[in-house]
Amino acid sequence: xxxxxxxxxxxxxxxxxxDSQWTEIDESTQKAVASSWMxxxxxxxxxxxxxxxxxxxxxxxxxxxxxxxxxGRSEKLDPANAALIHAFNSNILDFDDxxxxxxxxxxxxxxxxxVAWSSQTIVSGTDFLHAFLLGMEVECRIGLAVSPxxxxxxxxxxxxxxxxxxxxxxxxxxxxxPEQMAWAIGHAATQSGGLVxxxxxxxxxLNIAHAARNGLMAAQLARxxxxxxxxVLEARFGFNEVMGxxxxxxxxxxxxxxxxxxxxxxxxxxxxxxxxHPTLEACLTKSDAQIFALDxxxxxxxxxxxxxxxxxxxxxxxxGLEAKLSLQHAVAIALLRGEAGVRYFxxxxxxxxxxxxxxxxxxxxxxERLNTDEAKVVIHLQSGDVITRASSGAQPPMSPxxxxxxxxxxxxxxxxxxxxxxxxxxxxxxxxMANVADLIAMTVPQS
Amino acid sequence: xxxxxxxxxxxxxxxxxxDSQWTEIDESTQKAVASSWMxxxxxxxxxxxxxxxxxxxxxxxxxxxxxxxxxGRSEKLDPANAALIHAFNSNILDFDDxxxxxxxxxxxxxxxxxVAWSSQTIVSGTDFLHAFLLGMEVECRIGLAVSPxxxxxxxxxxxxxxxxxxxxxxxxxxxxxPEQMAWAIGHAATQSGGLVxxxxxxxxxLNIAHAARNGLMAAQLARxxxxxxxxVLEARFGFNEVMGxxxxxxxxxxxxxxxxxxxxxxxxxxxxxxxxHPTLEACLTKSDAQIFALDxxxxxxxxxxxxxxxxxxxxxxxxGLEAKLSLQHAVAIALLRGEAGVRYFxxxxxxxxxxxxxxxxxxxxxxERLNTDEAKVVIHLQSGDVITRASSGAQPPMSPxxxxxxxxxxxxxxxxxxxxxxxxxxxxxxxxMANVADLIAMTVPQS
Numbered sequence: 001x002x003x004x005x006x007x008x009x010x011x012x013x014x015x016x017x018x019d020s021q022w023t024e025i026d027e028s029t030q031k032a033v034a035s036s037w038m039x040x041x042x043x044x045x046x047x048x049x050x051x052x053x054x055x056x057x058x059x060x061x062x063x064x065x066x067x068x069x070x071x072g073r074s075e076k077l078d079p080a081n082a083a084l085i086h087a088f089n090s091n092i093l094d095f096d097d098x099x100x101x102x103x104x105x106x107x108x109x110x111x112x113x114x115v116a117w118s119s120q121t122i123v124s125g126t127d128f129l130h131a132f133l134l135g136m137e138v139e140c141r142i143g144l145a146v147s148p149x150x151x152x153x154x155x156x157x158x159x160x161x162x163x164x165x166x167x168x169x170x171x172x173x174x175x176x177x178p179e180q181m182a183w184a185i186g187h188a189a190t191q192s193g194g195l196v197x198x199x200x201x202x203x204x205x206l207n208i209a210h211a212a213r214n215g216l217m218a219a220q221l222a223r224x225x226x227x228x229x230x231x232v233l234e235a236r237f238g239f240n241e242v243m244g245x246x247x248x249x250x251x252x253x254x255x256x257x258x259x260x261x262x263x264x265x266x267x268x269x270x271x272x273x274x275x276x277h278p279t280l281e282a283c284l285t286k287s288d289a290q291i292f293a294l295d296x297x298x299x300x301x302x303x304x305x306x307x308x309x310x311x312x313x314x315x316x317x318x319x320g321l322e323a324k325l326s327l328q329h330a331v332a333i334a335l336l337r338g339e340a341g342v343r344y345f346x347x348x349x350x351x352x353x354x355x356x357x358x359x360x361x362x363x364x365x366x367x368e369r370l371n372t373d374e375a376k377v378v379i380h381l382q383s384g385d386v387i388t389r390a391s392s393g394a395q396p397p398m399s400p401x402x403x404x405x406x407x408x409x410x411x412x413x414x415x416x417x418x419x420x421x422x423x424x425x426x427x428x429x430x431x432x433m434a435n436v437a438d439l440i441a442m443t444v445p446q447s
Numbered sequence: 448x449x450x451x452x453x454x455x456x457x458x459x460x461x462x463x464x465x466d467s468q469w470t471e472i473d474e475s476t477q478k479a480v481a482s483s484w485m486x487x488x489x490x491x492x493x494x495x496x497x498x499x500x501x502x503x504x505x506x507x508x509x510x511x512x513x514x515x516x517x518x519g520r521s522e523k524l525d526p527a528n529a530a531l532i533h534a535f536n537s538n539i540l541d542f543d544d545x546x547x548x549x550x551x552x553x554x555x556x557x558x559x560x561x562v563a564w565s566s567q568t569i570v571s572g573t574d575f576l577h578a579f580l581l582g583m584e585v586e587c588r589i590g591l592a593v594s595p596x597x598x599x600x601x602x603x604x605x606x607x608x609x610x611x612x613x614x615x616x617x618x619x620x621x622x623x624x625p626e627q628m629a630w631a632i633g634h635a636a637t638q639s640g641g642l643v644x645x646x647x648x649x650x651x652x653l654n655i656a657h658a659a660r661n662g663l664m665a666a667q668l669a670r671x672x673x674x675x676x677x678x679v680l681e682a683r684f685g686f687n688e689v690m691g692x693x694x695x696x697x698x699x700x701x702x703x704x705x706x707x708x709x710x711x712x713x714x715x716x717x718x719x720x721x722x723x724h725p726t727l728e729a730c731l732t733k734s735d736a737q738i739f740a741l742d743x744x745x746x747x748x749x750x751x752x753x754x755x756x757x758x759x760x761x762x763x764x765x766x767g768l769e770a771k772l773s774l775q776h777a778v779a780i781a782l783l784r785g786e787a788g789v790r791y792f793x794x795x796x797x798x799x800x801x802x803x804x805x806x807x808x809x810x811x812x813x814x815e816r817l818n819t820d821e822a823k824v825v826i827h828l829q830s831g832d833v834i835t836r837a838s839s840g841a842q843p844p845m846s847p848x849x850x851x852x853x854x855x856x857x858x859x860x861x862x863x864x865x866x867x868x869x870x871x872x873x874x875x876x877x878x879x880m881a882n883v884a885d886l887i888a889m890t891v892p893q894s
Contacts, residue, residue: 052673059671063525063664064511078510154684156637183650190603190650191657193640195676196684203630203637203675206668210638210661217510221653224506226499228650229642237601237643 004178010233012253013138014181017168020257022130030431032263033133036097038403038427039267040107041071043096044115045418045443046342046410047089048072052202056088056209069119072415072443079116080213080220083166086112087212091205093342094324095271095410099264100373102143102161103151103274105208106265109162110135110169112212117170118436125433127173135169136262142233144261145252149245151196152307159194159207160243166215167222174223179230186228187218189239199273199311200322267398267406270340272324275308278375279327281391283334291338294354296381300335300362302327303376309366315359323350331377332358342413417445451625457680459700460585461628464615467704469577477878479710480580482847483544485854485874486714487554488518490543491562492865492890493789493857494536495519499649503535503656516566519862519890526563527660527667530613533559534659538652540789541771542718542857546711547820549590549608550598550721552655553712556609557582557616559659564617565883572880574620582616583709589680591708592699596692598643599754606641606654607690613662614669621670626677633675634665636686646720646758647769714845714853717787719771722755725822726774728838730781738785741801743828747782747809749774750823756813762806770797775806778824789860864892 004015022030047053048071057075066078070085077085087108090096096105110132118128143150143161151157167188171181191214194207222228232238233248240248270280279302304312304327314326323329323345332355333344349355370376373395379387398406404424411420419442426439433439451462469477494500495518504522513525517532524532534555537543543552557579565575590597590608598604614635618628638661641654669675679685680695687695717727726749751759751774761773770776770792779802780791796802817823820842826834845853851871858867866889873886880886 055671055673056668059668059673062667063513063527065525066510066512078512080510154689186645186648186650187653190642190645190654191640193638195637195679195686195689197676197679197682197686197689198633198637201633201674201676203633203673206634206673206675207637214657220509221503221506224502226502226506226650226653227648228653229644229648232642232644235644239642239644242601242642242644 008231008234009248009252010182010185010231011178014185015178016256017134017138017172018176018178018181020130020134022126024257025133029133029260029263030129032265033129033136034430035267035403036107036136036265037111037129037132037430038407039097040090040111041427042407042410043093044086044090045072046095046414047092048414050089050092050414052092053085053089057085060085067120068116069440069444071115071440072418074445074447079120080217082116082119083113083216084209084213086115088205088209091208093271094273094345095268095342097265097267098274099140099143100266101264102140102147103157104140104143104161105158106136106139106162106165106262108158108208109212109215110139110165113166113170113216114173115440117173117216119440123173123436125430125436128436129431131169131172133262134172135165136265137260138168139165140261141252145248146240146244150243153245154196155243156194156196156198156204156207159211160192162208163188163192163211163215163218166212167218170216171219171222174219176219176222180222180225182230183226183228184219184222186230186232187221188215189232190228191218192239192243200325202321204321267403269395269398269402271342271345272330272340273312275304275312275372276327276330277395278373278391279304279377280330280334280340281395282375282377282389283331284338284340285391292335294336294358296383297335297358297361298380298382300331300380301365301378302331302362303365303367303370305370305372305374306366306368307372309364313364315362317350319350320346326359327364328359328362329355331362335379415443418443455678455681456695456699457629457632457678458625461632462625463703464581464585464619465623465625465628467577467581469573471704472580476580476707476710477576479712480576480583481877482714482850483554483583483712484558484576484579484877485850486544487537487558488874489854489857490540491533491537491559492519493542493861494539495861497536497539497861499539499652500532500536504532507532514567515563516887516891518562518887519865521892521894526567527664529563529566530560530663531656531660533562535652535656538655540718541720541792542715542789544712544714545721546587546590547713548711549587549594550604551587551590551608552605553583553586553609553612553709555605555655556659556662557586557612560613560617560663561620562887564620564663566887570620570883572877572883575883576878578616578619580709581619582612583712584707585615586612587708588699592695593687593691597690600692601643602690603641603643603645603651603654606658607639609655610635610639610658610662610665613659614665617663618666618669621666623666623669627669627672629677630673630675631666631669633677633679634668635662636679637675638665639686639690647772649768651768714850716842716845716849718789718792719777719787720759722751722759722819723774723777724842725820725838726751726824727777727781727787728842729822729824729836730778731785731787732838739782741783741805743830744782744805744808745827745829747778747827748812748825749778749809750812750814750817752817752819752821753813753815754819756811760811762809764797766797767793773806774811775809776802778809779805782826862890865890
């Protein structure tokens with residue numbers, strides 16, 4: 001055991017993950033991770049029975065039979081493929097979570113791999129939440145270290161960094177040694193991938209799905225003493241050199257266990273790409289918000305951060321998956337329908353002729369003076385009136401009540417066989433659970 | 448079906464793969480691919496029972512039970528994990544093959560996925576070789592399109608491009624439509640990964656193993672109409688933009704089916720990194736080659752292309768895996784032992800005190816006037832004599848006799864339960880085989 005070399009960030013992270021104690025973590029961080037878990041479970045159940053999920057499970061049928069129970073479904077698969085399916089399902093509605101400073105949706109890969117692993121062994125609620133927190137923390141820290149250049153260059157950061165989170169979390173549950181944990185990071189890094197070009201197709205949620213599976217596999221390889229580069233983050237031709245855009249700085253490991261980056265996670269109020277949210281906030285949350293008829297609108301100007309324009313200036317989304325990445329679509333449904341729920345990001349909604357006509361009245365402008373969490377919408381009416389709506393800065397965190405509402409909505413949408421009351425009761429005392437598999441079992445349809 | 452758009456290189460490749468006819472392929476190309484297959488099988492059997500392979504199979508035990516027979520072993524796994532194991536085994540001895548213009552070892556990912564798929568369905572010898580050729584061809588063409596910047600930047604090109612080869616080959620066997628083939632390329636691209644920092648650990652052969660598995664999975668996803676970016680090679684934030692280093696030029700699709708890049712594949716004469724081979728050629732193939740005693744040598748200068756120096760200037764390899772990437776180790780065993788066979792790249796050989804002392808007498812110099820396939824070794828003897836050995840330019844292709852010798856050596860080394868005579872006889876008429884699974888079955892140990 002050559003670890004710990006304190007000059008190696010990879011070693012420092014690996015050792016910290018192994019040494020971390022739940023009882024030393026402040027209560028607000030413990031509560032924050034429990035909320036991330038509740039939000040993830042809502043999303044995973046919401047997408048569990050989508051037609052995309054059905055198709056993916058059919059494709060995987062020749063592979064990976066096993067004992068890991070799928071959340072919200074009746075099938076079992078091996079843990080690696082179960083992790084893949086969970087991550088896909090939890091992302092397919094684009095309703096998950098956002099760590100704004102990086103654009104990472106941090107829970108997906110981590111919780112998906114953890115649930116897959118936990119369903120076929122005994123894991124307590126506290127150990128689960130602790131591993132979940134550690135995984136998200138390392139994932140977000142690596143994400144910050146390569147931001148903003150990495151995502152801007154075309155790396156789907158939720159996947160490329162999410163693979164680390166899954167590896168760390170499952171590795172922690174497995175009780176890896178520090179050296180094995182460093183190898184797990186090495187195996188994760190060398191499997192890191194996922195192109196932004198996949199956004200708008202099913203391969204987008206699959207990027208995250210592969211990352212969850214690959215992270216779980218990274219931990220499993222390390223556990224069996226299959227070696228990897230144990231300094232991969234900082235190594236020559238390692239992760240940061242090849243996939244980052246600047247030198248690795250000291251902030252990667254600064255304040256570990258004190259300054260929790262993962263507790264900055266936020267939960268999506270709308271089921272679409274996070275870069276659309278400020279624009280939706282602008283349209284929907286003002287006290288004078290109103291619904292317009294198509295004929296009333298002459299033209300609309302939407303002004304956003306350049307990254308938002310680059311990713312989401314999409315006037316003609318062909319289906320629901322693309323609609324989730326269209327600023328024009330978001331504004332159209334907000335102004336015409338007065339809301340932006342799951343039913344307005346479907347294939348039908350994308351091809352609604354009235355929505356389409358409204359999208360065509362729009363122009364999207366990039367303005368580098370805005371942040372990614374800001375937007376301005378100017379509506380020119382046929383009457384000559386001009387209405388300006390803006391959202392500035394971070395939206396307030398989702399309240400416990402709003403999160404419960406989201407949970408119930410998603411259970412009803414994607415897993416109506418589940419008893420939402422019972423699930424919420426169980427989640428309220430989740431840290432006291434002796435075996436997380438009991439909660440997973442509650443989501444399985446009774447035959 | 449929107450394909451074919453002739454302005455899209457991804458579409459052109461997809462359509463070409465679907466339309467290709469074996470009978471229209473010239474005989475020398477058909478023979479070349481049969482030799483690549485024989486060389487791959489030799490390597491896969493040579494590594495089939497390595498301790499590394501045993502460990503990897505133990506790690507995968509909780510995953511992927513299935514009906515795909517492992518080559519040279521008794522276990523069965525699902526096709527995805529079987530592809531992974533095959534690729535690992537065929538690479539672990541570092542004895543595989545080399546496409547010199549890119550540095551890709553092209554057969555590994557492609558044959559590994561094909562064998563895994565073929566063992567659980569019926570595939571004829573001709574269809575197998577045809578799919579194998581098409582996979583290697585697309586893989587090498589994509590490799591050329593991103594060379595040399597991609598590998599120099601730190602991408603393990605055999606993995607990053609190999610994933611395309613596996614997807615194409617298995618996709619062809621599955622009979623994908625052109626649109627599905629384009630999605631398969633999209634799924635392959637978005638899973639492409641593998642860091643050069645993994646070289647020197649078991650994660651190096653795993654890079655190739657993951658690529659074989661991921662390529663097979665890409666084809667399977669596309670077959671089930673799971674969508675991906677169908678123009679991923681040229682797309683904004685696609686493969687070339689994110690992982691290449693220059694604009695995609697027309698040579699990617701020029702002369703398809705006429706100018707076969709894959710037929711330039713060469714077979715390794717030594718079980719180590721290909722960048723060591725010119726140096727070994729310089730030491731071993733001159734008619735006046737001789738064995739030296741350690742005490743006779745005062746110092747040695749090894750001059751190579753800068754990339755070789757960057758990858759393989761490694762004075763103290765700690766084990767066999769690192770020895771395969773050490774110019775100093777290669778020169779030491781060549782001069783002290785007069786050969787460079789499998790037994791001189793083991794953990795024991797790496798730690799041999801005489802070899803170690805010899806390595807310490809060496810200096811490696813980069814000279815950009817040399818090509819990667821050239822090297823110069825200057826030996827200063829204690830006697831005052833100076834001996835210069837150089838290898839210049841491409842080594843001659845391996846003769847059929849030498850390939851047969853390599854095949855027998857590797858079967859004896861890694862799968863002594865196999866009957867090499869019978870296997871060679873079957874390979875001689877492989878294109879006439881009705882079912883490739885019959886050959887795979889011949890490699891299984893009788894219980």
